[in-house]
Amino acid sequence: MIEAGIIGGAGYTAGELIRILLNHPGVNLNFVFSTSQPGKPIHSIHQDLIGETEIQFTNEINKEVDVVFLCLGHGNSKKFLAENQFSEKTKIVDLSTDFRQKSDDHSFVYGLPELNNAEIKSADFIANPGCFATAITLAILPLAKNGHLKDEVHVNAVTGATGAGTSLSETTHFSWRDNNFSAYKSFEHQHLNEIGQSLKQLQSDHEAEVYFIPNRGNFSRGIHATAYTKFSGSLEEAKKIYKDFYADSVFTFVTDEELHLKQIVNTNKCLLRLQKFGDKLLVTSIIDNLLKGASGQAVQNMNLMFGLDEKMGLNLKASYF
Amino acid sequence: MIEAGIIGGAGYTAGELIRILLNHPGVNLNFVFSTSQPGKPIHSIHQDLIGETEIQFTNEINKEVDVVFLCLGHGNSKKFLAENQFSEKTKIVDLSTDFRQKSDDHSFVYGLPELNNAEIKSADFIANPGCFATAITLAILPLAKNGHLKDEVHVNAVTGATGAGTSLSETTHFSWRDNNFSAYKSFEHQHLNEIGQSLKQLQSDHEAEVYFIPNRGNFSRGIHATAYTKFSGSLEEAKKIYKDFYADSVFTFVTDEELHLKQIVNTNKCLLRLQKFGDKLLVTSIIDNLLKGASGQAVQNMNLMFGLDEKMGLNLKASYF
């Protein structure tokens, strides 16, 4: 059994990790570290877990675990690792933005299995991708692989309220968000950096601008993204490129059907649909922001790092409704 | 023109008052007092008002206005009036709980027009009823009027998230409340006091217990309440009692149709439906918690106090969808 620890246990991504790991046949949840809730049962915060576990939050860290997941706010992972050292064998999966940009300062591998499968398998440290970045990168990566990204990419995506975390704010207040819709951070979302890095990794001459408008949706979970760009080939050629690229992917699928968000809610899947209009290729991409966009992908990375079946613990029943 | 002021202008009920008063043909909105937002345009907080008014919040109070609405947190109205004195002619409508219980200490009239129409017309100070209290009292008041309240009353009601005000809390967080439902304060809601007072006013020997379970609904506006009790007469007798009682009411109607909440959302109406099962009379009651349950009723009271048409400014288009 892999002994696993979670740092920062009270937030949404930690909750999802706990839900997955409690039922993961290859993992024992060793500890859930929380500075705010030590001594309390984790089901006092993640209240769906009543009847399933009596594990408590702890303020002590077991530095000998096999793997640790960092569920800290952006900027805090780097700080935490500077102040806390794990054993040599401990692998780390960081869910923050702190190590997503490649740098000589660290050895974290960007944990998008569809892009870096081999590197992840031999990695000790994983920078888990952002949720928008996962949905959007998977939508256009096969084009970059094949050198087809030569023109502007136009992306519009909408995320559920859990994407904003547990913190209370005007735009996460129910009375505000219910039956509402709004754009934010247009053309300036921080995930554009990691998207650009991934595209350049596969197509080094990629210089095309990605125009991205993120939106706040009035639902809890999920990201729905559309992306289009010029593509000179036919729809069939595009489908072949995508199906080839994702041939070995166990969670990312290309379909001919019209997509809707709830197909993937509460699963670790990414579904992609391709359409061609004039000279434009349109790709629709849907993921669960907390799973394929965060904790599910983190476990997928853990499975790869430890040589387990990539899907272990991740055959999740979709809620669908 | 009636010169009107609002004290505590940043909350939901103040926003609704402003929306109504800006279009009220007999009123000029003289000032909106806010300690937190002075100098800002009111449309910076009540953002639907862009293009309709350039009025700003002020931290100065005009004590010569004809009427002032107090939209302060419960407990704060009493405090505010102790520290601030209005002119002799200024009428006051208080939306808090502070003066709802009759007492020798004050001369506020409980502002439920269906109960105290005449008293309101000659009142200077109005204690505007609570939202749950309005929905529930209107559902059972005709029985008290006719001495039919002899047995336990069983009430279950659900309110929208705006009922909890603008403050941020776990249960008003969108990610929590979306697609959720929960009971709270069962049998102990503070509005039971004013409900009991109103029933006793009409039926002094009323001793029957009112069992009330309030619920948090995953919608923004409205209260849906069901109330049942033993009633020895027929359904037709009950309908006659109710229709007689509400014959002169301009916003409260008895219908034979099945009710659903959105019939009254964004209006000042209360709709009631009666059904009889065995020896039980079941009454369904629906109101908009922010209008008939707060600001709409406050304006209705103002209209009565100033001798205006009771409906003036309150012929509101239902949103319905």
Added chain:
Amino acid sequence: MIEAGIIGGAGYTAGELIRILLNHPGVNLNFVFSTSQPGKPIHSIHQDLIGETEIQFTNEINKEVDVVFLCLGHGNSKKFLAENQFSEKTKIVDLSTDFRQKSDDHSFVYGLPELNNAEIKSADFIANPGCFATAITLAILPLAKNGHLKDEVHVNAVTGATGAGTSLSETTHFSWRDNNFSAYKSFEHQHLNEIGQSLKQLQSDHEAEVYFIPNRGNFSRGIHATAYTKFSGSLEEAKKIYKDFYADSVFTFVTDEELHLKQIVNTNKCLLRLQKFGDKLLVTSIIDNLLKGASGQAVQNMNLMFGLDEKMGLNLKASYF
């Protein structure tokens, strides 16, 4: 008083018209024609109207009314007018697509007041614009007026479920749509025709493609649209262009604030926000699809045709929550 009739009274847009006209100080609702519901009170279908009116649907048409609104399915207006003739004085507002394209075959004026104010004032027949068309056209029309539309326009918009009408379908089933999101008719929405026609009216050399992705949102009312294109001037220049263009508009406003859909729900307003990123001008546009996008605009057109105050009957209280 203007005597008004409605043809096709059971749908959403007819319901909204009835709600508005019942409170319109210059109009008497003469009849509501419905082949499916004759003899029933209109509040049996538009159930918010209980207590407000006892008017019944009729299957007889008064051909002498001053104005008639056609709320028929697309394709049916033309057919209806071929089979039914109104008096010479009767003005017609058609809410379908049937007469939106200019043609030698008819004399309907496209009823977008921001574009055709003068023509509407002297028109007898109005083709009321589509909901998406209204939101999108208002977002880019000032650029066309000033000859700035030289490059591709990228539009993404989301509409509420009422946009699909009362008919039952998989995508309007609550269990499907709740907490869901989906794109549809990408690049091929039928409203692209009328958008193009309006742009060309102001900028005859306009040849730039409008790429439009419509989406189904999990809310009932409203359209939120974002549109961007190359614009060589500064943000200040753009704002000046827009503010000049809408200087006389009574429902369309340009604001510097971040927008969210509920600002305009249950009103006849359109709010626009401009932002500049690099060489791109981004315009966000929000309207209520049933009001400014349908019935509210129809009444606005009626007001203009009859020389009334353009806002009469349309000072609607936003629901906001």
Added chain:
Amino acid sequence: MIEAGIIGGAGYTAGELIRILLNHPGVNLNFVFSTSQPGKPIHSIHQDLIGETEIQFTNEINKEVDVVFLCLGHGNSKKFLAENQFSEKTKIVDLSTDFRQKSDDHSFVYGLPELNNAEIKSADFIANPGCFATAITLAILPLAKNGHLKDEVHVNAVTGATGAGTSLSETTHFSWRDNNFSAYKSFEHQHLNEIGQSLKQLQSDHEAEVYFIPNRGNFSRGIHATAYTKFSGSLEEAKKIYKDFYADSVFTFVTDEELHLKQIVNTNKCLLRLQKFGDKLLVTSIIDNLLKGASGQAVQNMNLMFGLDEKMGLNLKASYF
């Protein structure tokens, strides 16, 4: 491996069964019978299954399977079994109401494991309980077991839209149900029969009336029920009675925490909370109507019938948000 078949594969409960059985380690999904969709992949209807299975609906029934689940409309199971005969070894789980009432005409066991665990283990035919019946019966059954049901029971419960099935109707239309709430079938819901039967099974002298008001909630999944009745003992005594009764239950738990619906959505759990006010014991009960209230409980019954771990295949990750 248990070979399992599903009759009536296109509805919600069939979809949930398929989702569960595809990941159930002890079951092979042998066939999914559908008269409306034969030859189509099941993921064309249950669209979350893209990428997980290529099984197709069939119009042929394998009568040699080990277990068959009947997901037919109420009234149709009896008819189907009259026309179709399975092998002697085939166990049947019927999700309709057809066999829930004990009768000399059939040998179906009422499949509420908390009530009939031993009988289910040796049964060949199971009548799977209704969703409201499950939530409400579990809330009051321990009282009946101990002879405490002597007075009226007052129940109010709200269900999600999936409770109404896939059929399209006014009250399942998104534009109607969104942000709406309504009571229906008050005091007359068909599940009162099976609730009464279960209570009488444990307390044969039980004659107390159960007053039940069902409500339509504006969410997709789940039932939230409150039930109260006179109880002469203390809260601690009540808790002991309930905890003893559910000591061996693997999905039903008594908690001291405030409950909210989303704690159990997408799980097979029932959570119960007890409170005492005066002489009244109040029990809150929450289940997922499609799982513990239908397909999850059906699989739980199958597990018991085949001697498997009762929880096998049912350790489902809650969606929670």
